[in-house]
Amino acid sequence: MTYKTLLFHVEDHIAFVSFNRPEKANSLDQECWTELKTVFQEINELREVRVVILAGEGKHFCSGIDLQLFQSLISSQEESCEALKSEKLLKAITSLQTAVMAIADCAKPVLAMVSGACLGAGLDIASACDVRYTSEDAFFAIKEIDLGMVADLGTLQRLPRLIPQGYIRELAFTGRNLPAKEAQQIGFVNACLINKEELLRHVSGIAAQIASKSPLATRGTKHILNYSMDHSVADGLQYVATWNASRMVSDDLKEAFRAIAEKRAPQFKN
Secondary structure, rough: OOOOOEEEEEEOOEEEEEEEEEHHOOOHHHHHHHHHHHHHHHHOOOOOOEEEHHHOOOOOOOOOHHHHHHHHHOOOOOOOOOHHHHHHHHHHHHHEEEEEHHHOOOOOOOEEOOOOOEEEEHHHHHHOOOOOEOOOOEEOOOOOOOHHOOOOOOOHHHHHHHOOOOHHHHHHHHHHOEEEHHHHHOOOOOEEEEEEEEEEHHHHHHHHHHHHHHHHHHHHHHHHHHHHHHHHHHHHHHHHHHHHHHHHHOOOHHHHHHHHHHHOOOOOOO
């Protein structure tokens, strides 16, 4: 499928997705939100894809929701009834939430490659990824507080699981910038590279390692990790035991053991 606001291609089992509105600092208009959900639904169905890299074209990763779209959502004159206006706004917010959830729900690992600004909805999106990497010029901010509203696309739900409570509350209450180095220090990002070129090299290397593993095991590992976040250790152990009992005897497992015996790299099927 061809996209207007995104760049998308697959190479060596790695899906590369980039926001492609650099002249607008990769702000997200309605078409971009729609395409973001669609591309991750497509990725879920592509068996050749084993891992995803999400980035932004140009200087910035994503500066958040397009202001024209935001203004249109809150100032609609189509309805005179306040209750109907509220209902329409609720549907719009829920629609944007489902686009971000498409990233979090992707069965394949999603690596965020962040340079420049990652603001508002951009931070919602980065938080929905499995792992984040940055260049030194990157910075994050919960900008919704400066617009007089509560962040509503996932940052306030996901960040408390990723960074200490004191940090998330300070960032949410002040809207201040979180520089890349500080984000690495508190564990929000895994690595901070000197520039975007080194960042791409590093993240591509990580993605290649993931892509070389059993796709069945990788998807299963992500699923179990996600399940364990919302359940007790006992529940998680029972769930993974049931999972492996039904899936362990796979072609991937047989190929892994053959490769070990033959002292070669395994060749897993999609």
